[in-house]
Amino acid sequence: MARLPVHTVETAPEAAKPRVEAALKANGFIPNLIGVLANAPEALAFYQEVGKLNAANSLTPGEVEVVQIIAAKTNECGFCVAGHTKIATLKKLLSEKGVQASRNLNPAEFDDAKLAALAAFTQAVMAKKGAVSDAELQAFLDAGYNKQQSVEVVMGVALATLCNYTNNLAQTDINPELRDYA
Template identity: 55%
Template sequence: MSRVPLLTPETAPQAAKPFLENALKTSGFIPNLLAVLANAPAALETYVTVSGLNAKAELSLADREVVQLIAATTHGCDFCVAGHTAVARNKAKLPEAVIEALRQLGELPDARYETLAAFTREVIATRGDVSDAGFEAFRGAGYTDGQALEVILGVSLATLCNFANVFARTPLNPELAQYRWEKPAS
């Protein structure tokens, strides 16, 4: 059960209603993350705005989903792991072996994705103070300086979502149930 109300277009503050209505129109349901964020319309608007900006990044959708899944698993956000698993499978078309490795906190079977994952983990662990070796490995995999900053953009977006969901104890929507995730035992 959520610690905060899951708001609907009927119960949300006026400033949050258009965002919830748009989600319902485009997705056919309101992801509970948005229903939680609607309690703070500025947080919901930040999520929608930054998501839109992140979508314009030079990183491919598949790369952005690697970043999102690394952040969500690192932060222990079961809701975001489920949601991004759905996107990774259905829209980004990431290989299933890559998705499963991300979900199981394992090494990725694709060298370029593994380099991106390692860089993202280091960004999170060091709060951006990535080692020269980590940055050079990222560049060596064909990523650009701008894409390094886009990883940080993705991590910042993920942090808002992951922390909000963990704080709120956001329940998984039935539409995402098939993508349910539990952190693997260490």
């Protein structure tokens, strides 16, 4: 059971209700993360707006999911690991091997060298709080990414950190719709 309220459309603060309703409409259910973020309407707005920006960046949708799964796994957020595994799997954004490599935090397991470089770079960004070495940045660039995308990885990690830390704080239960991907 979560340590913070998990709001529904009916119980959410007025400022959060439209965003909770939008999540229900988009997903067919209210992810418990949304219900928890509704405790702070500005945090929910931040999550949804930065999420849109993150989805519109120059990384492919599969690359975005690599960053999100690695961040969630690194931050020990089972809820977000499950959610992003479901997205990557059902939308076929990553191969099964790519999903497992991300979940295992093991770039060597990827069947795609470019995704392996992204995974390694994401892990370095997280481990070093952004202060990656010149060699780590260069390996990312040499894999076919660009400097804009290095900042987009940081943006993805920042978004994931809000979600992961909020779930860890709240001890958010994984929705039944996500449990098969936990």
